[in-house]
Amino acid sequence: MAKPMTKTQLVAALAEEMDADKKVASAALDAITDIITREVSAGGAVTLPGVGKIYCRERPERMVRNPATGEQFKKEADKVVKMTIAKALKDSVNG
Known part of the structure; x- marks a missing residue:
């Protein structure tokens, strides 16, 4: 099994995909994480x-024992x- 992608690696890949610098990509990732945390902790769901x-x-x-x-x-x-994992992701993994 491959090692999981670290936050640094994810930010670098996101910056490359967005054609932006790592600072902007890190801010975007942090904003998404904050939104998901706030919504789920309030009892909602995020797709x-x-x-x-x-x-x-x-x-x-x-x-319990x-x-x-x-x-x-x-x-x-x-x-x-x-x-819950999306069907599209499951299908891409199972090829």
Whole structure:
């Protein structure tokens, strides 16, 4: 498996794709990240065309088990961030 692209590599690739300098590309990436974070934390969802949909889902209170001791305890309800991958991306990966 290939190593994941770092933020520096992503900014460089984005700058090249946009024909802009790295400072502008970094600002664009930070702005997109801020928008997604703000929208999802407020309970909304963000669709990135061709990539997928990022959203927040609530998990109910449930019983869980500590694997080290085998002890069961109740875990409070919480929220998790989920992402559904777009069909176009799945198809391009599976070729």
